[in-house]
Amino acid sequence: MPQPLFRPTDHRFGQRATVLAALCLLACALLAVALARITVPAGPAPIPSTLPARGELRSTDGQILAHGPLDARRYPLGTLAAPVIGFVGASGGLEGTERAMNERLQRGEKLTLTLDTRVQAAVEALLTEAVERTDAQYASAVVMETRTGQLRAVASVPGFDPNAWTQVPPDRWRNRAALDEYEPGSVVKALTVAALLDEGRTTPDTPYDTPMWRRYAGATINDLVSHPARLTTRQILRYSSNVGMTRLVEGVPPELLYRYFTAYGLGQPVRLGLPAGDGLLRDPQDWSALGQATMSFGQGLTVTTLQLVAAFNVLANDGRYVSPRLFPGDVAGTRRVLRRETATRIRELLRRVIDDGIRGKAELPGYHVDGKTGTAQVAVDGRYSGEVFSSTFAGFLPAAQPRFTVAVMVRGAKREYQGSQLAAPIFRDVSSALLSLFAYTPDEKR
Incomplete structure (x- = not known):
């Protein structure tokens, strides 16, 4: 059998570094969202959405996964759990939870998923x-x-x-x-x-x-x-x-x-x-x-x-x-x-x-x-x-x-x-x- 290109211990350290990097990136993303809410100066008043409020999606550890009205829906954590969360189009939810729970979210109901963003x-x-x-x-x-x-x-x-x-x-x-x-x-x-x-x-x-x-x-x-x-x-x-x-x-x-x-x-x-x-x-x-x-x-x-x-x-x-x-x-x-x-x-x-x-x-x-x-x-x-x-x-x-x-x-x-x-x-x-x-x-x- 061919010899490995690196030692198992090297790979183990690399894997742990991968996990730590992921958790650090998640922490930075959450911090950036929080700071943006505090430090961004007020600009022109936003144009009110013509659509009714859509319910938030949150994780069990309290992180916002999706928020905003249908025509301005945002996903603060980017790619994290995206296939589960899904996304919306002009008519409503198109994939994932956004689609499966579209009616409840359209009524403005806030939903929590059991996902832990740190584990995810x-x-x-x-x-x-x-x-x-x-x-x-x-x-x-x-x-x-x-x-x-x-x-x-x-x-x-x-x-x-x-x-x-x-x-x-x-x-x-x-x-x-x-x-x-x-x-x-x-x-x-x-x-x-x-x-x-x-x-x-x-x-x-x-x-x-x-x-x-x-x-x-x-x-x-x-x-x-x-x-x-x-x-x-x-x-x-x-x-x-x-x-x-x-x-x-x-x-x-x-x-x-x-x-x-x-x-x-x-x-x-x-x-x-x-x-x-x-x-x-x-x-x-x-x-x-x-x-x-x-x-x-x-x-x-x-x-x-x-x-x-x-x-x-x-x-x-x-x-x-x-x-x-x-x-x-x-x-x-x-x-x-x-x-x-x-x-x-x-x-x-x-x-x-x-x-x-x-x-x-x-x-x-x-x-x-x-x-x-x-x-x-x-x-x-x-x-x-x-x-x-x-x-x-x-x-x-x-x-x-x-x-x-x-x-x-x-x-x-x-x-x-x-x-x-x-x-x-x-x-x-x-x-x-x-x-x-x-x-x-x-x-x-x-």
């Missing part, structure tokens, strides 16, 4: 750096508060400036985190294993024969990471073994997995208040043995990043699904998916996946996190491409008592496209920003 700025900066560094097509990430379902960041890059939305192609307006559907890859293995543990169909230490390849249901299933010829369930996750997953789901009724997948929210609509993709999960009567096996390791079904974060949040939230929320007043729907002890057990397995496999890539020294990587080939013109991949990671932190669940997706990276190479380090650096912003001290035991 850090996540956008990290995604932008990763897209530019790997020459990727685009990326998305969601940060969700584990217990409440409130969304602290919903990021899609590259984005745009809603003050100048006509100057970019329409695909830049897209709220990809909520709308784009993709095959997530091996992150789904954690959800599958959790379901089988919950049903008593396996245990963490149940062993299976796991050669590096296996003929199964008329196809050849391959593994990429070298591993022993026999793996336990916990090791199947540790080595991300596709062959091992075929052993786990062999003979499992399709209706059983379908029931758990839908309970996780896969293939189900997300009632966000903004347009959101449903993903694809076929009816169980249409599953073949091969289809069930590939779905168990994240191919043959699709999710959005929003759905992925909500599904993984079940593992973090003691087995309960809580619906994602973008507006604080919305009532979060909840349901029991896994037994509490199952959720505790799968978190322990995922902690070992990180600690024994990709510790330096997915977590910071002194802190524990839980999570799983994924790398999926992208279908291009009806065939899986050998050049275009989706790199994913889903996890939560701190491991001992999760407060935030995070999902990351990067599509089409030309370099470092494996989930462990690309999405996991983004998760690590998002974790770093969260741990710093909310003043978490290192774990006592490490």
